[in-house]
Amino acid sequence: MGRTPCCDKNGLKKGPWTPEEDLKLTTYIHIHGAGNWRTLPKNAGLQRCGKSCRLRWTNYLRPDIKRGRFSFEEEETIIQLHSILGNKWSAIAGRLPGRTDNEIKNYWNTHIRKRLLRNGIDPVTHAPRLDFLELSSILGSTLCSQSVLNVSNLLGAQALLNPQLLILANTLMSLKQENPELVLQYLNQNQLCNSQAPVQDTSMINQTGLMQATGQGFSSNMTNLSYPNSQENLTSSTLTNAFVGQPNSTVPIPTETSNLPSLQDCNQNYSFDSVKSTPISSPTPLHSSSTYMNSCSTNDEIESFNSLFKFEIPEGLDINDFM
DNA sequence: AAGATCTGCAACCGCATACCA
DNA sequence: ATGGTATGCGGTTGCAGATCT
Known part of the structure; x- marks a missing residue:
């Protein structure tokens, strides 16, 4: 019953291949073709x-193997596919002609993974490694201390990921430095402070509140996140534009509050039903291609960031192809 | 210059699944 | 249907060369 054993491992050579062995194997396969690996070594x-x-x-020996450095396009494809497929190296290799799963796996572990980590991105989930508190503290150092901001006025119960709100937070932070009075005016207009105590000092903007408004769900499930009005799927590219923007990650500073979006607009333009109940600790789905970040330390990282984020899922890419 | 440490990559190991008798 | 092997895949290891101290 069954097949005979593949091979008797006793006495068989292990370790690096010699040129002579390579030649034997290549010659044999050229003549007889690949396959039947059980009998091949003996016959060769x-x-x-x-x-x-x-x-x-x-x-290594296959003639169609493309050796050498990975091109920018290949790297983009790998990141893209990894965000969809995870560590399915063979599936990724299937979409990269001439590259082997082993090669891609090695390149991921030695190059891409490290760079993602350096840039604050979890290479497993493709989400920022920053959690709420870390992000909050970053914003806090910019936006300050007292808890005056009324979070419920910001988003009500749907305080979840909202690109526009992130942009708004960024804008407010920038604007606060440029024109604190304008920020005060905006906050009061939008009732972002306790009604009993209108904001009189931008140093009182509470970072946690703003973070809850802008960043909640930052690393949570982003599946099915879409623009309900335009029916446009929220691609990594749109997220990039929303979160990262230009390399310096700055948002044009408005000269008057009318140039800022209203919070109601921010709240209404996005649908979060599919994600709002997802706990932060829940695993990010493999097909989440949402990688984003809003600060970079060096030009190098900024550059790599841009290259990492500016990709589009190819139109012909069907998730079912990988299942 | 020499030893220590780091990095990249080829190869191995073990598991899961397909396949066969 | 079942038991056993072949094959494919992903994780890990070990080594050689590069870089650092």
Whole structure:
């Protein structure tokens, strides 16, 4: 019953392949073709197990293998596909002609993964590694101390991820430095302070409140996040534009509050029903391509950031193809 | 110059699934 | 239907070369 054993591992060679072994294997496969790895080593005169031969052929000797540095486009594709497929290296390799799963896996672990980590992105979930508190403290250092901001007025019960609100937070932070009075005016107009105590000092804007308004769900499930009005799917690219913007991540500073979006607009332009109940700790789905960040320390990182985020899921890419 | 440490990559290991008798 | 092997895949390891101290 069943098949005979693949190979007797006793006495078989392991470790790096010699040029002679490579030549034997290549010659044999050129004549007889690849396959039947169980008998191949014996027939080719190799003291290797079939598994080792298959690996050597598929990862190194195959003539259609493209060797050398990964191109920018290939790198983009890998990141893109990894955000969809996760560590399905063979599936990713299937979309990168001439590259092996092993090569892609190695490149991911040695290059891409490290860069994502350096840039504050979780390479597993493709979401920012910053949690609420960290992000809050970052904003807090900019926006200050007292708890005066009325969070419920900001978003009510739907205080979740909202690109416009992130932009607004960024804008307010920038604006606060440029024109504090304008910020006061805006906050009071939008009733973002306790009615009993209108904001009189921008140093009293509470970072946690603003974070809850702008950043809640930052690392949460973003599946099905869409623009309900335009029916446009929220791609990583649109997120990039929303969150990262230009390399310096600055938002044009308005000269009057009418140039700022109203919070009601921010609240109404996005649908969060699909994500609002998702806990922060829940795993991000593999097909979430949402990677974004709003600060960079060096030009190098800024550059890599831009390159990382400015991609579009190809139109022809169907998730069902990978399932 | 030499030793220590880091980095990149080829190869191996073990598991899951497909396949066969 | 079942038991066993072949194959494919992802994670891990080990080594050689590069870089740092």
